[in-house]
Amino acid sequence: MKTRSISLAVSMFVMGLTGNAYGQVASGAVSTRGGQPMPTPKILIFDVNETLLDLTPLKASVGEALHGREDLLPLWFSTILHYSLVETLSGEYHSFGEIGTAALMMVAETKGIELTSDRAKEAIVTPLRSLPPHADVIAGLRALKDDGFRIVSLTNSSAIGVETQFRNAGLIDLFETRYSVDSVKKFKPHPDTYRFVLKELGVQPEEVLMVAAHAWDLAGAKNVGLQTAFIARPGKTLYPNVAKPDYVVSDLAELQKALKVSSQRDQANSLEKPNAPTAVGDTASLSAQLQEKAAANAANYPADVVQTYAQGIEIVRATDIEESAKQVGEMAIDAQLSGWKGEQVRLSDLWQDGPIVLMWYRGGWCPYCNLQLRAMQQAIDQIEHAGAKLVVLTPELPEKARATAEANELDIVALHDRDSAVARKYGLVFQLPEVIIPAYRDKLRLPEYNGNDAMELPLSATYVIDKSGRITFAFLDADYKKRAEPADVIKAVQAAAR
Structure with missing residues (x-):
């Protein structure tokens, strides 16, 4: 099998209703997820x-019931939220109006203010509905x-x-x-x-x-x-x-x-797609392929299984790993890794000659990873024409990576990131949520692929690193069904090569 010089690395909340956190984000700001709009x-x-709805009439009514103590309104609001969460966590349920009435009576009692249940209810329910x-x-x-x-x-x-x-x-x-x-x-x-x-x-x-x-x-x-x-x-x-x-x-x-x-923006992107370098020949864009695969899996799996995987994604996202991992503008982590034939490769030796695309590949058991790898291989000529190298890291054992490449007809050499050591330095490693461990352990046989019992994986991240070792592009998403589009990677490479 012909090989290219392609290198690698894989790797409740209790908040007050009145909210007095940090200063406002600039009005009109729009953020991205996974580095993409x-x-x-x-x-x-x-x-x-x-x-x-404007709560001003309610605030006035509650303040009047508290004998003019409108300064107690924040305490009343936070008490409502506190006990709505208490009821949710304890399996009890009273209506929001009932909790609001009870909270108002608690505040009144705490401050030595006489207030009957009927008066508290009247102060809340009537203005709340108007x-x-x-x-x-x-x-x-x-x-x-x-x-x-x-x-x-x-x-x-x-x-x-x-x-x-x-x-x-x-x-x-x-x-x-x-x-x-x-x-x-x-x-x-x-x-x-x-x-x-x-x-x-x-x-x-x-x-x-x-x-x-x-x-x-x-x-x-x-x-x-x-x-x-x-x-x-x-x-x-x-x-x-x-x-x-x-x-x-x-x-x-x-x-x-x-x-x-x-x-x-969506319409403009849609119009650009026919001419975008995300496809080779008649091949669909990577995102379309990923969506098609996800839809097929969802149709073939029981609803509870689909929900379990979705829950796992959100548990990982809730760790804020997308924000805590290495970001654009930060310096990349250098490391020396080995290929499946035992050759030693140092990442800095690769990027000192020009930009590199550093992509994490979770393993041959992952169909979404294989789709991405194939799409990136189809774009390799454009990546190399821009003066860059594709570098792919995987926690998968070398013999497993070789079998994956051969089975998928991929013209690559994979660098082995043993126990996700390099991915860990990039902040990409997460512990698999308990709800999905059985599937990854028993069905996907993750320990067999990675050669250890650590039930953890790296994000399917993609970085572009320039000659100085600085990260100029980052795609980070807790959803393994979403990957960097080759066209976006090529644009980032071209910018980094200037």
């Missing part, structure tokens, strides 16, 4: 209270609907309560469906609340955008894989210990503009 969502899920929408809401929702987005809501309030709220606020006709945690008897940000909506809508998490003014709500949604948008209502800030939202905007008008830009 997120696709424009198809469905928008809106939180209700404070996100859409809250006005924020000034930007009705026009913003109409603009989003006109742009073709499906719009639903998800609230911690009761189903009856939110229907009354929407009718009084003039929002009832602007929403396709209203969802309440009544259906799952668990409060946001528990994962089951968001998963319930996804199941009802029959969509994947990445197709949905959760819109809220509360950092804790967005943290819960992002944990399940949804895109997120933070509406920076007055007094609301982001929580620094979770990944930033995909959109940060001041109001719905700004959100509509940001989504329109995203949609235009």
Whole structure:
């Protein structure tokens, strides 16, 4: 078998309702996932209270019930969230209004204020169901609907309560469906609340955008894989210990503009694809191949198995490994590795002659890895024409890597990253979540491929490293079904070679 000079390396939250974390992210900011722009969502899920409806009348009513002590409102808000989480974790369930009433009585008792249950309930329920929408809401929702987005809501309030709220606020006709945690008897940000909506809508998490003014709500949604948008209502800030939202905007008008830009970008990318170097001959783009493989697997596997793998992805993502791994602008880690024939290769010897594409390959048992490797091999002429080398690392034993290359007709030499030692230095290694260990151990036989019992893997990362050893491109995604597109890698290589 002819070989090229291709080298390698594989390798709850308790947040206050009032949110007083760190300073606001610049309004209108848009982030990426896995180093790539997120696709424009198809469905928008809106939180209700404070996100859409103005709580000013409720605050005034509660302050009056507390004998004018409006300074106690933050304590009341945080007590509501605290005990909604207590009920969720203990398996109990009372409506949000009931918890709000109980929380108000607790605050009053703590501060020596006389307050009856009936008075507390009156102070909350009556104004809560007649809250006005924020000034930007009705026009913003109409603009989003006109742009073709499906719009639903998800609230911690009761189903009856939110229907009354929407009718009084003039929002009832602007929403396709209203969802309440009544259906799952668990409060946001528990994962089951968001998963319930996804199941009802029959969509994947990445197709949905959760819109809220509360950092804790967005943290819960992002944990399940949804895109997120933070509406920076007055007094609301982001929580620094979770990944930033995909959109940060001041109001719905700004959100509509940001989504329109995203949609235009998607359309432009779609028009460019026929001429993009992501394909050789009539070969489909790598992303299309990966999506096709994922769809086929989902159709062939039982629903509970598909859900287990999806859960595993989100558990890994929740570790923030995508943010903590080596990033663009940082210096690459040098290392000496051996090929399957015993040859020794030092990474810095490779990049001192020109850029290298450093790609992690999990193993021959991974069909998504094989698709990516084949796509990169098809693009190798363009990579080398730009003056770069393809370098692939794998924790897979040398004899297994050789068998993989031969079975897939891949013209490569794999460098063995024993026990993922190099991947670990790049911050790419994660422990497999307990829910998926049986599948990787018993079905995929991971210990046999890697020659150890460590149930861990590297992210399927791809870096471009320039002659100085600096990282100029990074694709990092906890979802193993998503990989760097060869066309993007080629562009990054061309830029690094200048």
